[in-house]
Amino acid sequence: MTTLRCAVLDDFQEVARGRADWARLADRVDVRFLRRHLTAHDELVAEIGDCEIVVVMRERTPFPAELFARLPKLRLLITSGLRNASIDLAAAAAHGVTVCGTPSSSEPPAELTWALLLGLARGVVTENGNLRSGGPWQSTLGADLHGRRLGLLGLGKIGARVARVGAAFGMDVAAWSQNLTGERAAEAGATLAPSKEELLATSDFVSVHLVLSERTRGLVGADDLRRMRPTAYLVNTSRAAIVDQDALVRALREGWIAGAGSDVFETEPLPLDHPLRTAPNFLGLPHLGYVTRGNYDGYFQGAVEDIEAYLAGSPIRTLG
Structure with missing residues (x-):
C-alpha cells in the first residue's frame, strides 16, 4: 500500500x-x-x-x-x-x-471574552505588574459590572453565552445585529437595541460576536468609536476586520474610549511594529479564544x- x-x-x-x-x-x-x-x-x-x-x-x-x-x-x-x-x-x-x-466548541471563546472584559475592568495586568515589580499598591480604579450595560454586536452561539454570563453579573444586556429579532434576543436574556448606533452610545462594555463578511467588515468605524462613552470598553474576540484597526488605535491614543481588548488581528502573528502593541489601555492576546x-x-x-x-x-x- x-x-x-x-x-x-x-x-x-x-x-x-x-x-x-x-x-x-x-x-x-x-x-x-x-x-x-x-x-x-x-x-x-x-x-x-x-x-x-x-x-x-x-x-x-x-x-x-x-x-x-x-x-x-x-x-x-x-x-x-x-x-x-x-x-x-x-x-x-x-x-x-x-x-x-x-x-x-463555542465555550472557550466565550470564556476568553470574559477574561479580557474583566481584565480591562479591573486593571488586572497593570496591578499584577505593579505587584510583581514592587510598584504602587492600588494604582487603578476598577469599573463596575453590576448594573452596567453590556452591549453585544452579534448574538449567535458565542454571543448568547456571553449574554448569560453578563446577566449573572447583574448587567443590563442588550444586543444588535442586522438580522436579530426581539424574540431571539429575549431567548438569550437580552433586549434588542434599536440600532447599532444606540447600542454603542449607551453601553458601558461592548463585545463583538459577528461572523466576518462583506456586511460586517469595517462595521465599527471611527464614527462609531467616537460615539461610545469615554468610560466604555470594547472587546473583540470575533474577527479583527470587523473593527477599523486604524480607528481603534486612534481611539485608544486619543482617549475616545477607556480601553479595548482583542484576541484577533488582521495579520497573525501580530507584527512587532504594529501600533496596537504600544497603544495605551489595550489588552491583547495572541488569538487564544479557541486554544x-x-x-x-x-x-x-x-x-x-x-x-x-x-x-x-x-x-x-x-x-x-
Whole structure:
C-alpha cells in the first residue's frame, strides 16, 4: 500500500502530536508536524508540496486559488472547526481537493471574552505588574459590572453565552445585529437595541460576536468609536476586520474610549511594529479564544477521523 504524506501546519505549541492517536494512521500515512509559521507561498510549497493531506489550524494559513494551483498532489485539506473563510472552497473543488472540518466548541471563546472584559475592568495586568515589580499598591480604579450595560454586536452561539454570563453579573444586556429579532434576543436574556448606533452610545462594555463578511467588515468605524462613552470598553474576540484597526488605535491614543481588548488581528502573528502593541489601555492576546485542551482534542482527534473516513472513501464533515 502506498504511504501518503500529511503535514500538520502551525503547531505553535508543539502539542498536536499528543492530542490525538496518530498511530492509527501509521501504516497508511506519514504525518509530520510543522511549528514554524510559513507565510510566503514559495516557502509553503517547498515544505508541503509532496503532501496529499494537509491539516491547518483555523485561519492561520490561508489557502487561496493560487496556492491550490501550486499543490497538485494535495487531495485532502482539513481545517480545525467547521468554518474557514481563508480557504477558497471553489478553488479546492476545481483542483479536486476535498475540504473537511472538525468538531469545535463555542465555550472557550466565550470564556476568553470574559477574561479580557474583566481584565480591562479591573486593571488586572497593570496591578499584577505593579505587584510583581514592587510598584504602587492600588494604582487603578476598577469599573463596575453590576448594573452596567453590556452591549453585544452579534448574538449567535458565542454571543448568547456571553449574554448569560453578563446577566449573572447583574448587567443590563442588550444586543444588535442586522438580522436579530426581539424574540431571539429575549431567548438569550437580552433586549434588542434599536440600532447599532444606540447600542454603542449607551453601553458601558461592548463585545463583538459577528461572523466576518462583506456586511460586517469595517462595521465599527471611527464614527462609531467616537460615539461610545469615554468610560466604555470594547472587546473583540470575533474577527479583527470587523473593527477599523486604524480607528481603534486612534481611539485608544486619543482617549475616545477607556480601553479595548482583542484576541484577533488582521495579520497573525501580530507584527512587532504594529501600533496596537504600544497603544495605551489595550489588552491583547495572541488569538487564544479557541486554544484549550478540550478544543484541541476535538481538532486533532477530528483530523484523524477525517483522514480515516477519506481513506475509506466516505469523507465526513465536508465543507463547500
